[in-house]
Every structure is written in C-alpha cells, then in structure tokens.
Amino acid sequence: MRIAVVRETREGETRVALVPDLVPALVAAGHDVLVEPGAGRGALHADEEYAAAGAALDERAVEEADLVLAVQPIDVATARRLRRGAATVSFLAPGQELALVADLRDIGVTAYAMELVPRISRAQSMDALSSQSLVSGYRCAVVCAGLLRRFFPLNMTAAGTVPPAQVVVLGAGVAGLQAIATARRLGAVVKAYDVRAAAAEEIRSMGAQAIELDLPTLDGAGGYAREMSEERSALQRELLAPYVAAADGLITTAAVPGRTAPVLVTAAMVEAMRPGSVVVDLAADSGGNVEGSVPGEVVRLGRAQVWGGRNVPAQMPGPASRLYAQNVVSLVQLLTADGTLEPDLDDEVLDACCVTHDGVVRHAPTRELLEGVR
Numbered sequence: 222m223r224i225a226v227v228r229e230t231r232e233g234e235t236r237v238a239l240v241p242d243l244v245p246a247l248v249a250a251g252h253d254v255l256v257e258p259g260a261g262r263g264a265l266h267a268d269e270e271y272a273a274a275g276a277a278l279d280e281r282a283v284e285e286a287d288l289v290l291a292v293q294p295i296d297v298a299t300a301r302r303l304r305r306g307a308a309t310v311s312f313l314a315p316g317q318e319l320a321l322v323a324d325l326r327d328i329g330v331t332a333y334a335m336e337l338v339p340r341i342s343r344a345q346s347m348d349a350l351s352s353q354s355l356v357s358g359y360r361c362a363v364v365c366a367g368l369l370r371r372f373f374p375l376n377m378t379a380a381g382t383v384p385p386a387q388v389v390v391l392g393a394g395v396a397g398l399q400a401i402a403t404a405r406r407l408g409a410v411v412k413a414y415d416v417r418a419a420a421a422e423e424i425r426s427m428g429a430q431a432i433e434l435d436l437p438t439l440d441g442a443g444g445y446a447r448e449m450s451e452e453r454s455a456l457q458r459e460l461l462a463p464y465v466a467a468a469d470g471l472i473t474t475a476a477v478p479g480r481t482a483p484v485l486v487t488a489a490m491v492e493a494m495r496p497g498s499v500v501v502d503l504a505a506d507s508g509g510n511v512e513g514s515v516p517g518e519v520v521r522l523g524r525a526q527v528w529g530g531r532n533v534p535a536q537m538p539g540p541a542s543r544l545y546a547q548n549v550v551s552l553v554q555l556l557t558a559d560g561t562l563e564p565d566l567d568d569e570v571l572d573a574c575c576v577t578h579d580g581v582v583r584h585a586p587t588r589e590l591l592e593g594v595r
C-alpha cells in the first residue's frame with residue numbers, strides 16, 4: 222500500500238502527520254511511504270530525515286496514494302487529486318467542513334476523522350484529541366509562567382521570602398490536568414474547578430486544591446461535561462469570581478464537544494484581577510471561556526494580560542507531531558491487514574470515525590447537516 226504524507230496548507234499549521242522516527246514501522250509492515258517535499262519543515266524534520274528513514278520524497282504523493290495522512294482537513298484542491306477508492310486519515314471537523322465532506326463523498330474517498338475516534342480503552346493509542354490536549358495543557362501553563370512578571374515557586378532567600386504565584390485552572394479535562402501538573406512542577410499554588418463530579422479527585426491527585434462550589438455537578442455521556450443552563454452558568458461565574466480575583470494566573474480549558482465554549486469568566490471578573498495578572502484562554506479558538514479574549518493575540522483587559530490560544534498544539538510542533546503520528550500509525554494498523562487496506566467498518570472504532578465511504582456519508586450527524594443545506 223502507498224501511504225502519502227501531505228505538506229499542510231492551512232495558515233499557521235506547523236505539525237506533520239508522520240515523523241521520520243515512525244516511517245520504519247510502516248515500511249516494516251510492507252507499505253511504501255511517500256512524503257511531499259517540505260512536509261516536515263514546520264516541525265523541524267528535514268526531507269533528508271524522511272529519506273534516511275526509508276520514505277520516498279514525492280511531489281505527486283497524493284495522486285499515487287492509497288492512503289493519505291494529514292493533520293488538518295485536506296483542502297478541496299488536494300481532495301480532487303485523490304484516486305477513487307483512496308482513504309484519508311486526518312482531523313476533519315466534519316460539522317464545519319461540509320463542502321469538503323461532500324467532495325470526499327463524490328470522489329469516492331474513505332475519510333477517517335481523528336476527532337471521532339471513540340474514547341474507549343482499546344482506542345487509547347489512537348486518541349489524538351487527548352495527545353494534542355496534553356501538549357496544549359503544558360503549553361498553557363508555560364505561557365502563563367512566561368507572561369507573569371513574577372516567580373511561580375516560593376523562594377526563601379537571605380534577601381527575604383517571595384511567596385509563590387497563585388494559579389487557578391478552570392476545566393480539568395486532559396489539557397486542564399496537564400496545565401495543573403505543569404504549574405505545580407513550576408512551584409505555583411494551584412486551585413482548579415470542573416463541572417464533572419470525578420474531576421475533584423483528579424485535581425487533588427495532581428497536587429492542586431479542588432474548588433468546590435455549592436452547585437450540582439454536570440456529567441454527560443462518555444465522561445464529557447453537559448452543557449449548562451444560563452442560570453447555572455451565571456451562578457457559577459458569581460461563585461468563581463473571588464477565586465479569579467485572587468489569582469495571579471488564570472488558565473481556562475473548558476470545552477463542550479461540538480459546541481461553542483462556555484463563557485466562564487466575564488470581562489468584569491478579569492478587570493477585578495490584580496495588576497500584572499495573566500489570563501490564558503485555551504478555548505479562545507472555539508469562542509473563548511474568557512469574555513474579550515482574542516485567538517492568537519495578547520490583549521489587555523483592566524490590569525491583566527489576556528492570551529488567547531490559537532491552534533495551541535502547533536506551537537510545539539515537534540512533540541505534537543510525534544504524538545499525533547503515533548495515533549495515526551495505530552489507526553493505520555487497524556485499517557490494514559498483510560500490507561493492504563482492509564478496513565472492517567463494523568469495527569466499533571472505524572464505524573465511529575469513518576465519515577465517508579464508497580460515495581456515502583456514513584457519519585449520521587454530518588449527513589443530516591449536509592442534507593439540510595442541499
């Protein structure tokens with residue numbers, strides 16, 4: 222089977238879907254790996270590294286491929302270069318990329334969406350949402366420490382004692398827990414809050430204090446949070462306001478899958494923070510947990526600096542690509558047998574993440590959206 226690795230075309234995307242280290246695993250399984258020249262450049266992998274690992278550099282990799290690997294949804298022009306019957310593995314954002322999904326369907330491409338891999342134990346090695354959230358969570362804590370013009374750790378010196386920074390983390394999923402762990406390692410005192418009942422124990426296991434509010438918890442299906450009413454949302458903001466006001470650093474990572482991120486912190490709450498405070502909003506890309514945050518920018522709100530996340534995993538392209546590539550290779554192993562593409566679409570994992578196949582949109586929510594616009 223010929224597996225192509227594309228050069229990402231979206232602005233700001235620095236990651237690559239396969240790193241040279243993982244080429245031998247695919248070659249050993251009997252595949253030819255074709256890499257578009259320059260594909261690894263943003264992640265600091267030179268073409269020569271791919272060649273040395275056993276891949277062929279090929280400008281026509283996409284046309285020749287049985288399977289195309291990418292990070293972002295491929296662009297429509299690339300999709301039109303694919304052979305009928307070829308397959309793609311990438312993030313697909315099918316709800317937003319309806320035109321692309323329609324093209325993939327009409328060209329007869331089988332498209333697998335990494336974000337739709339179910340979060341079951343058997344599929345953990347393919348869970349790209351988790352691997353990229355790990356990178357984002359770490360990055361958020363480091364950005365917060367970097368922007369804050371004071372120490373994170375307690376310092377006891379002959380010249381006196383410097384108290385540690387107080388960091389509050391809102392949302393304690395994969396990214397939030399990693400932000401907590403990183404801020405703790407840097408020595409900050411960390412408090413955190415999440416709407417899910419199980420989160421308090423996870424927060425404490427990272428060495429942080431769990432903020433417990435007098436509010437019902439909100440556990441949804443599959444370990445995710447449920448969307449909350451506007452009334453509960455307002456009450457949560459009111460109860461969190463004193464914690465936010467007392468923080469030197471605030472990191473927000475709360476998302477509800479497939480929806481706009483909830484506003485956890487109003488501009489007034491940020492304006493009540495002390496001079497020099499730092500706010501890091503990982504959810505800025507999907508609407509923002511913090512009112513007034515702007516993706517990709519640092520804005521001043523009151524006396525605080527507010528950093529808005531924009532494609533945060535791409536800010537650490539080396540490790541993000543390495544982890545993503547391992548997720549992709551694990552999925553490729555599930556898609557193939559004896560070196561050929563033989564997907565069992567009844568398999569729970571493939572059934573969940575296969576969006577288009579053989580001229581049909583298999584993913585029901587996307588099919589409904591497409592039928593709604595046609």
Ligand code: NAD
Nearest residue numbers: 340351392393394395396415416417444446474475476483
């Ligand atoms: P996410 O990125 O969807 O959301 C981040 C966090 O924000 C979640 O913990 C969520 O509860 C929280 N949140 C949402 N709305 C909030 C609000 N209004 N106020 C405060 N917090 C809010 O989540 P995620 O990181 O993808 O993980 C979600 C869950 O899935 C976690 O329980 C995680 O442990 C679980 N998970 C399971 C597996 C697996 O079983 N393989 C893998 C990864 C994650």
